[in-house]
Amino acid sequence: MPAVSKGFVRGAFIGLLALGCVLSAVGVWRARQRPAPEVLEPPFDPLAQALASGSRVLNREAPIPSMCYTKTEGASNPCWTCHTGGVGDNVMGDEALQTEYAFSDVGQTNQWTNLFTDRSAALSRISDDEVLEYIRQDNYTPLRAALLGRPGGFKGWVPDLDLSRGFDDDGFARDGSGWRAVRYKPFLGTFWPTNGSTDDVFIRLPAAFQQDAEGRPSREMYRLNLAILEAAMTVDPALRDVTQAVRRVEPVDERVGGVDLDGDAVLEPSVEEVRGLPARYVGGAAQVAVRQHFYPRGTEFLHTVRYVDPDAPTLLSARMKEVRYSRKDEEHEGLRVRGFYAEEAEKKLQGRLPVFPGNPELGLVNEFGWRLQGFIEDARGRLRVQTMEEHAFCMGCHTNLGVTVDQTFGFPRKVPGREGWRHQDLRGLPDVPQAGHAKPEVLTYFERVKGGDEFRANDELLSRFFPHGTLDETSVRRAAQGGDRDLAWLVTPSRERALALDRAYLALVREQGFTKGRDTLLAPPKNVLARVENGSTGLEDAGLIFEDGRLHLTWE
Structure with missing residues (x-):
């Protein structure tokens, strides 16, 4: 075999090395042209955060809302709106809480520290x-999909109202649910758009109330039963003879249910x-007794809390802060x-914490x-199941307040008749008085609180209606019955304030510190107590105790 020169070997090696470099470069180039493998996020589990939190409840007095820590200074009384004399079958009679701070040892420390941030x-x-x-992004629709797609399922309530399909002219969901x-007059203070949130309410009665006597679906029967419920829940609690109660309802056909609603001894097609x-009640629910100020078993409510969209006619944002x-x-x-x-009153006397x-x-x-x-937003704005402690926050207002009607707020404040059966809209609503009151409700609130929210921290309302520190009653009365303005004009924030309130809550969402409070505030309020010394609020000495707080309204 002929000998191979060293030069030839060296040249071949260099050639192979160069070829390798070229091929390597081509491989890198081709790799760069291919899309990177997609990294898939695990499916969102709305229950995960609640499960991770377990049964932990650090604030054992979470049912006490932040508003109860307001500084009254013997002059401002927002307490009357919730704590009042006995209202009908609600015999809580907790008006004494206006007179003195009476917190448990745990409750004396204000644990809603977001107020001070x-x-x-x-x-x-x-x-x-x-x-x-x-x-303006929808986070409600994805919640249902996430709950239904959750491995192992979800045992709680899964949102079954398709808001995207909307409601017909009579307020019924088009999805057949x-x-x-x-449509109702929102509760005072915190629930006004000017203080940071909008909200809406939906009701559903059990299937029997939606059927005729043979079990067939009947829209007219459902209307009749809802009209009866409306009358039962809105009776003025001061009226001793319920036979004298009169409630305007949507037009209903008495003949369908065989019930004489207007008491004229004639069954008519439209009353x-x-x-x-x-x-x-009537139809499939004919065996269910009508009880004044009590809902029948199986009644459901859906309450959404939303941001303030300054460009939406109703101010309701698409995104929800909470679904309740x-x-x-x-x-x-x-x-x-x-x-x-009575048991609740005894628990308070003994200083027992709620469970x-x-x-x-x-x-x-x-x-x-x-x-x-x-359900409440997670850090990315997705609705998730509330933790045990976050749930406890909801229980205080819906368990033992003197003002509630069967533990609820919204429905007893429904707009009478057909106009009350549509999606929430404050436009065109007058500032009517509470039952038994002479003055419009918002005007009364302003007078007693001396501000537009519990902490007297709404500077915009103070500048609008309290010029030089004195309430301008004439201006506020423009929204009353017969005035040239409406409730929306009274409690709608300016665009600048609305956006600032939205930013404030978004910042809170990103922190995920709801166990420290979920108030929408632009700055730490001055009129709030970090710690309470039990004893007199100073309101009794000032003659500012009111036992007449009511959910019920005098519409007509």
Whole structure:
């Protein structure tokens, strides 16, 4: 074999090395042209955060809302709106809480520390465009899909109202779910758009109330039963003879249910008044007794809390801060209900802390038979199941307040008749008085609180209606019956304030510190106590105790 020169070997080696470099470069180039393998996120589990939190409840007095820590200074009384004399079958009679601070040892320390946090730096980093884009995204529809697609399922309530399909002209959900929109006058203070949130309410009665006597679906029968319920829940509690009660309702056909609602001894095709109360509901629910100020077993409410969209006619944002669901699982007799109130009073005297059975997946249950379940935003704005402690926050206002009607707020404040059966809209609503009051409700609130919210921290309302520190009653009365303005004009924030409030809550969402409070505030309020010394509020000495707080309204 001929000898191979060293030069030839060296050249061949260099050639192979060069070829290898070329091939390597080509491989790198080709790799760069191929898309990187997609990294898939695990499916979102709305229950995960609640499960991770377990049964932990650090704030044993979470049911006490932040507003109860307001500084009254012997001059401002926002307490009357919730704590009042006995209202009908609600014999709580907790007006004494206006007179003195009476907290448990745990409750004396205000654990809603978000009240004292300055978030101005965080707010400045969120632009108007960013927050508007955020609040106009739908986070409700994905919640249902996430719960239904959860491995192992979800045992609690899964949202079954398709909001994207909307409501017909009578307020019934077009999806056939049986939900119906309720238009109502929002509760005072915190629930006004000017203080940071909008909300809406939907009601659904059990299937029997939606059927005729043969079990067939009947829209007219459902209307009749809802009209009867409306009359039962809105009777003025001061009226001793319920046969004298009169409630305007939507036009209903008495002949369908064989019930004389207006008391004229004639069954008519269209009546718009309920006089007194019938003994029972009609159709498939004909065996269910009508009880004044009590919902029948199986009644459901859906309550969504939303951002303030300054460009939406109703101010309701697409994005939801919270989705709240409640169902009346048990219906107790009157004596038993009164016993629950007496037991609650005894617990307070003994300083016992509240305990509610249940868990985040199924919701918590109060003594009165109501099951409550809540969903709230996670750090990315997705609705998730509330933790045990976050659920406990909801229970205080829906268990033992003197002002509630069967533990609820919204429905007894429904707009009468057909106009009350549509999606929430404050436009065109007058500022009517509470039952038994002479002055419009918002005007009364301003007078007694001396501000537009519990902490007197709403500077915009103070500048509008309290010039030089004095309430301008004439201006506020423009929204009353017969005035040239409406409730929306009274409680709608300016665009600038609305966006600032939206940014403030978005900053809170990103922190995920709801166990420290979920108030929407632009700055730490001055009129709030970090710690309470039990004793006099100073309001009794000033003659500012009011036992006349009511949910019921005088519409006509």
